[in-house]
Amino acid sequence: MELNSIQPADGAKHYKRRVGRGIGSGLGKTSGRGHKGQKSRTGGFHKVGFEGGQMPLQRRLPKRGFKSLATPFKAEVRLSQLDSLPIAEIDMLALKQAGMVPELARVVRVILSGSITKKVTLTGLIVTKGAKAAIEAAGGSVA
The missing domain is CATH 3.100.10.10 (Ribosomal Protein L15; Chain: K; domain 2)
Structure with a gap:
């Protein structure tokens, strides 16, 4: 075995899917993002637990209890x-x-x-x- 002949096992690596490259690719036009909306936009993300401006569940529920670290x-x-x-x-x-x-x-x-x-x-x-x-x-x- 030589250093220049080392390569990953078959199936271990795969190319990143190139989206938005024409109708024939199956991932053209909207690139698998659907139509309109926050998640279709570039940079369109939100925090975990975000509910579109509605008060999120973790803030609607009351605080309760205490776990002592001791x-x-x-x-x-x-x-x-x-x-x-x-x-x-x-x-x-x-x-x-x-x-x-x-x-x-x-x-x-x-x-x-x-x-x-x-x-x-x-x-x-x-x-x-x-x-x-x-x-x-x-x-x-x-x-």
Whole structure:
């Protein structure tokens, strides 16, 4: 193979269609643009969503909701989930390894949902007032 003999595979390339070159070509006169109107003119284009001056759909509908960009980095854990863990020293790494919080989580909050019966020690986690009281009532501690 020589550099001067390299060429594209058959069918990979095709010529641009030349429109407006007589009746016999099938694309003469209006060149496939139809008759009159904005889209038949040169430079005749409009923005996506433009409805001819009518108030566009995306502006007619009300604004609604909000998606926080921090959501993937926050996680919640219930007391009942902590109770099911086989370890007593619980931190963020232990929760990630147990699959209770996603790998992306940076902030983990322990909430009062369910109950806890065993003594656990929490480190590096945010704990709600109710959850803290329940953990301490079970003999555990929050650092």
